Amino acid sequence: MxxxxxxxxxxxxxxxxxxxxxxxxxxxxxxxxxxxxxxxxxxxxxxxxxxxxxxxxxxxxxxxxxxxxxxxxxxxxxxxxxxxxxxxxxxxxxxxxxxxxxxxxxxxxxxxxxxxxxxxxxxxxxxxxxxxxxxxxxxxxxxxxxxxxxxxxxxxxxxxxxxxxxxxxxxxxxxxxxxxxxxxxxxxxxxxxxxxIVHDTPPAPRGSELEPLLAWLEENCASELTLPGIAGHAGMSTRTLNRRFREQTGTTPLQWLLRARVRRAQHLLEATGESVDRIAGEVGFGSPTAFRERFKRVVGRSPQAYRASFRA
CATH class of the missing domain: 3.40.50.880 (Class I glutamine amidotransferase (GATase) domain)
Incomplete structure (x- = not known):
């Protein structure tokens, strides 16, 4: 045996x-x-x-x-x-x-x-x-x-x-x-x-020059943000912004933004009955298809499957 x-x-x-x-x-x-x-x-x-x-x-x-x-x-x-x-x-x-x-x-x-x-x-x-x-x-x-x-x-x-x-x-x-x-x-x-996993976005060190920018990105993640626009808000060139993001968060501004959008979508899927397509727009994705693909890549399953498991 x-x-x-x-x-x-x-x-x-x-x-x-x-x-x-x-x-x-x-x-x-x-x-x-x-x-x-x-x-x-x-x-x-x-x-x-x-x-x-x-x-x-x-x-x-x-x-x-x-x-x-x-x-x-x-x-x-x-x-x-x-x-x-x-x-x-x-x-x-x-x-x-x-x-x-x-x-x-x-x-x-x-x-x-x-x-x-x-x-x-x-x-x-x-x-x-x-x-x-x-x-x-x-x-x-x-x-x-x-x-x-x-x-x-x-x-x-x-x-x-x-x-x-x-x-x-x-x-x-x-x-x-x-x-x-x-x-x-x-x-x-x-x-x-x-x-x-709760997909937290990588934080900047407390008191760093990126801390206010990350707070602003978190508040405005549903807006149509571009790399030049983010750099302009921060008062930096895109090259400098990319370098400092890598140094202080280990990722790029746009990757950080996408993860913040997915995290916000997780909350909406758990706490509301809004449709997946509506949530896609509310968190800043240009199309529901792009949202579904990104969500599954980060979370490991579709938005519908995630909601079925975790909606309160």
């Missing part, structure tokens, strides 16, 4: 821990037999899980013959204990499949096993993962990444997406669909993490 070992370290996030336990424990083959043996493994007899203390039935030896190892996230990210790093590297060396959930990517990255690979984590933690592990290609916009032997998922519910994906890899779509039904979960969710 396929053995799934779930690693439990101090500060483990209970949701991340429970997701693979429940998913794999409840998965059944067509004849009704269990599809997986699930082990909870920890480096110590007791694990601090915040709201409760966990006593893992297995120590790290439970990883030694596991076919799949799941690494849940932690509420804090202290250094990973050396025995855990060694156990994960040893498991990888013999070909075990290792998958992280949410901030579990920090643990997996600390082993070096993600170096040179694409990975994801919760979108709010993605910049920190990229900073601490520059050899990892961090993609904050997807629900999970499958590199074959090493996988990673975004925050919270995306761990369930990843677990169902692993079931489908192991036993096919029919078994995975049944596991999804048991979790009252679609086998595949539309879109990625981008739909859940």
């Amino acid at each position: 396929h053995i799934v070992a779930v690693l439990a370290l101090d500060q483990v996030v209970p949701f991340d821990l429970a997701t693979p336990i429940e998913t794999f424990s409840r998965t059944r083959l067509p004849d009704g037999a269990p599809a997986y043996e699930v082990r909870i493994c920890g480096p110590a007899p007791e694990v601090d899980a915040g709201a409760f203390t966990l006593r893992p039935p297995w120590d790290l030896t439970g990883l030694a013959d596991a076919d799949t190892i799941i690494v849940p996230g932690r509420s804090a990210n202290p250094p990973v204990p050396a025995p855990v790093v060694a156990a994960l590297r040893a498991a990888a060396g013999r070909g075990a499949r290792i998958a992280s959930i949410c901030s579990g990517a920090f643990i997996l990255a600390e082993t070096g096993l993600l170096d040179g690979l694409r990975a994801t984590t919760h979108w709010a933690a993605a910049p920190e993962l990229a900073r601490l592990h520059p050899m990892v290609e961090v993609d904050p916009d997807v629900l999970y990444v499958d590199n074959g032997q090493f996988l990673s998922s975004a925050g919270a519910a995306a761990g369930l997406d990843l677990c169902l994906h692993l079931v489908r890899r192991d036993h096919g779509s029919a078994v995975a669909a049944d596991a999804a039904r048991m979790s009252v979960m679609p086998l595949e969710r539309e879109g990625g993490q981008a739909q859940f």
Whole structure:
């Protein structure tokens, strides 16, 4: 039987821990037999899980013959204990499949096993993962990444997406669909993490010469603004404006403006019943088609789909 070992370290996030336990424990083959043996493994007899203390039935030896190892996230990210790093590297060396959930990517990255690979984590933690592990290609916009032997998922519910994906890899779509039904979960969710991110426009440093200009752009993002017009308002040449925008916000004036318009559109889609075409005009897009294309590029799904998910 396929053995799934779930690693439990101090500060483990209970949701991340429970997701693979429940998913794999409840998965059944067509004849009704269990599809997986699930082990909870920890480096110590007791694990601090915040709201409760966990006593893992297995120590790290439970990883030694596991076919799949799941690494849940932690509420804090202290250094990973050396025995855990060694156990994960040893498991990888013999070909075990290792998958992280949410901030579990920090643990997996600390082993070096993600170096040179694409990975994801919760979108709010993605910049920190990229900073601490520059050899990892961090993609904050997807629900999970499958590199074959090493996988990673975004925050919270995306761990369930990843677990169902692993079931489908192991036993096919029919078994995975049944596991999804048991979790009252679609086998595949539309879109990625981008739909859940508040797309703030990059700020200028407080007190910088661009701060008043950005406030003006925010207030007037629905107007027909051009680069020469923005530069004229700022009292700069277009070349100087572009250079200072790059230096202080990391983007161009027009890209900043487009993102501000998308952010305003997200608010209107959530808070009003106005049509998508009307919103396109209200936030400054010349055509509904251009608005839909830009919105989907930034957010990861169409305005209609976004509204269906997030309208209050």
